[in-house]
Amino acid sequence: MKFYVRQSEIVRLLSDLGVSSVNVRDGWVSSCCPLAKYTHVSGSDKHPSFGISINDDGTSVWKCFTCSNDSRNLINLVETYAHLSGRKPLIAGRLALNEADQAPPWDVSEPILSAYKDVWSSSVKKPEVALPYEILSLFPLLNDVKDEDYATDIIDYLTDERMISLDQIFRYKVRASKADDLIVFPFTVPHREISVLRVRKSRTKSLFTINPEYVGQPWLRFPNLSESGAIFGADIIDWSKPVFIVEGELDALRLASLGNDNVVAIGTNTPTDMQIKNLCGFHFFVGLDSDKAGKEGAQKTIGKIRKFIPGSIVVNLDWGVVNCKDPGDLLNCEQVERVVSAGRVI
Numbered sequence: 001m002k003f004y005v006r007q008s009e010i011v012r013l014l015s016d017l018g019v020s021s022v023n024v025r026d027g028w029v030s031s032c033c034p035l036a037k038y039t040h041v042s043g044s045d046k047h048p049s050f051g052i053s054i055n056d057d058g059t060s061v062w063k064c065f066t067c068s069n070d071s072r073n074l075i076n077l078v079e080t081y082a083h084l085s086g087r088k089p090l091i092a093g094r095l096a097l098n099e100a101d102q103a104p105p106w107d108v109s110e111p112i113l114s115a116y117k118d119v120w121s122s123s124v125k126k127p128e129v130a131l132p133y134e135i136l137s138l139f140p141l142l143n144d145v146k147d148e149d150y151a152t153d154i155i156d157y158l159t160d161e162r163m164i165s166l167d168q169i170f171r172y173k174v175r176a177s178k179a180d181d182l183i184v185f186p187f188t189v190p191h192r193e194i195s196v197l198r199v200r201k202s203r204t205k206s207l208f209t210i211n212p213e214y215v216g217q218p219w220l221r222f223p224n225l226s227e228s229g230a231i232f233g234a235d236i237i238d239w240s241k242p243v244f245i246v247e248g249e250l251d252a253l254r255l256a257s258l259g260n261d262n263v264v265a266i267g268t269n270t271p272t273d274m275q276i277k278n279l280c281g282f283h284f285f286v287g288l289d290s291d292k293a294g295k296e297g298a299q300k301t302i303g304k305i306r307k308f309i310p311g312s313i314v315v316n317l318d319w320g321v322v323n324c325k326d327p328g329d330l331l332n333c334e335q336v337e338r339v340v341s342a343g344r345v346i
């Protein structure tokens with residue numbers, strides 16, 4: 001007889017991952033996502049988006065509408081949890097492993113035990129790319145604080161002066177800081193957590209990256225764009241469709257506000273190797289600034305895409321075609337169409 005986890009065991013597995021309250025309906029055990037603290041931008045899952053399928057005759061899968069795009073097996077869930085939390089959930093691990101091996105749960109023989117240990121040793125150690133939640137909480141989502149005075153100032157600036165829609169501000173999960181009047185842009189790794197916070201002082205052009213000194217904790221070490229390869233918008237766009245790549249966060253927000261909402265920003269005019277390796281797509285519109293530095297950056301970007309994503313389709317865009325320096329200057333979507341139709345396929 002094969003062993004598959006049943007409903008009660010799914011609940012037990014989840015409780016080992018820190019989930020105390022579940023809902024059983026339509027063949028699923030649903031709950032708040034046990035990975036939310038690490039993988040959801042808000043750090044929580046207020047409207048439960050996570051579920052494990054109940055399948056007494058086969059393998060159960062988990063899915064989270066916020067942090068996983070596809071269904072995965074329970075070993076993957078437990079491994080991911082262990083990676084992110086630094087804690088090895090023993091009961092959950094045993095249940096998931098037994099199901100994967102389809103071994104009877106009562107047969108805790110040596111091979112099973114050693115295979116169980118392998119769950120952890122086979123885990124590839126990934127570089128630390130997440131910012132601690134305590135740091136993120138210093139920079140609340142504009143969506144969460146939109147009625148506060150400092151937030152309405154920032155929102156007014158973005159909507160009135162930069163012509164960015166409220167929908168896109170919230171969709172790209174722009175954050176703010178009360179203390180310094182900062183607009184805070186989260187840079188993420190696809191399917192993973194926030195790694196880097198790039199900020200812009202409201203109404204001035206000063207741009208910088210949040211570092212441990214800034215938050216008064218110089219003993220910490222934060223990931224940077226080189227090692228994490230984080231990108232603005234990586235967590236929300238559809239990588240299966242053509243992706244616009246631009247320099248600045250406000251450029252991305254403006255382009256998205258004009259209806260081209262599959263856009264990411266690399267934050268500079270020279271992407272790091274990791275940023276390019278993190279591009280999950282296969283079809284790109286490279287639209288860096290139309291000044292000299294931007295054009296040189298575009299050549300480097302295209303070269304790196306060629307190198308790391310062979311076979312991909314790349315179109316180079318020049319905003320100068322409509323007399324704009326970057327997408328932040330665009331007046332309407334007709335201009336976008338003109339730039340795209342003048343784009344050069346590389």
Ligand SMILES: [Zn+2]
Nearest residue numbers: 033064066067
């Ligand atoms: Zn999730």
